[in-house]
Amino acid sequence: MTTTLTETETVAPGPVLAPHPTLRDTVDQTLTMAWRAVKKMQRNFEQMFDVTIQPLLFTAMFAYIFGGAVAGDVDSYLPVIIPGLIGQTILTACVATGVQLREDMDKGVFDRFKALPIARIAPLAGPALADMLRYLIATVLTFGVGIAMGYRPDPLGLAAAIVLAVFAGWSIAWIFTWFGTVGRSAQGVQGISLMVMFPLTFLSNAFVPTDTMPGWLRAFADVNPVSHVISAIRDLATAGQLTTDVAWAVLGCAAVVAVFLPLSVRSYARKM
Known part of the structure; x- marks a missing residue:
């Protein structure tokens, strides 16, 4: 059965999407992209x-293999290694963020997004928001294994340390998100990311105190932003104290976001 329109009848116009999304539109679109990532x-x-x-594996292996050599026994090493492994695990998860972004772009998923009148930041901020769930799981599991092995954190400080670890992961992930937007392939992004991740992790105070390092290496480890994040997590979780390392960690994370979030959005927009 077919119908025809008379001269006096008109078709109701559909909803008109704003060419420039408002702040509320941007938030809604980011949450939609986050849900897609979840x-x-x-x-x-x-x-x-x-x-x-x-x-689970790293906490048990590092504690039992290096605990006696570094701190004399496993119990004494746990307050050092647990925050250090949280920093390492979060950085590893951040690398995956950039690689997965590049894979999506290579598969043409983002070609569909560019045809939509959505905020340019939404396809990047959505997955970054969803990945906070991954950082939370990693942090809670690492602390949980440490507690099962004998680590005894401060209860209130532990909650603050978890929040800081998740915020640090979200912030640092923007570095690897930028790598994902400028890299030519997922393999290339992974290679570049690992070249950045390993020095930041191992040339820090994650596994050993920096005062055991040579002077030139200690100078780098002491200014390494990952060292400040790990020290802040130690101060919060172990002693329940707000120290200058906590302030430096938050400031450093904010600086990373201020630099790499705009770079990521600009690079992504150019590819659109």
Whole structure:
């Protein structure tokens, strides 16, 4: 059955999408992209291995292998290694953020987004927001394994340390998000990210005190922003204290976001 329109009848216009999304539109679109990323995690649980299996294995291995050599016994080493492993695990998860972004772009997923009148930041900020769930899981699991092994954190400080770790992961992830937007392939992004991740992790106070290092190496480790984040987590979780390292960690994370978030959005917009 077909119908025709008379001269006096008109078709009601559909909703007109604003060419320049408002702040509310941007928030809604970012949350939609975050939900898409969460659903993707549910369907591909392999993406969660680096924040579920790795914390369990690394915490047990590092504590029992290096505990006696570094601190004399495992119990004395736990307050050092647990925050250090949280920093390492979060950085590893951040690398995956950039690689997965590049894979999506290579598969043409973002070609669909560019045809939509959405905020340019939404496809980047959405996955970054969803990845905070991964950082939370990694942090809680690492602390949980440490507590099972004998680590005794300050209860209130522990909650603050978890919040700081998740915020640090979200902030640092913008560095690797930028790598994802400028890299030519997922393999290339992974290679560049690992070249940055390993020095930041191992040339820090994550596993050993910096006063045992040579002078030139200690100078780098002491100014390494990852060292400040790890020291802040130690101060909060172990002693329950707000120290200058906490302030430096928050300031450093804010500076990273201020630099790399605009760079990521600009690079992504150019590819659109």
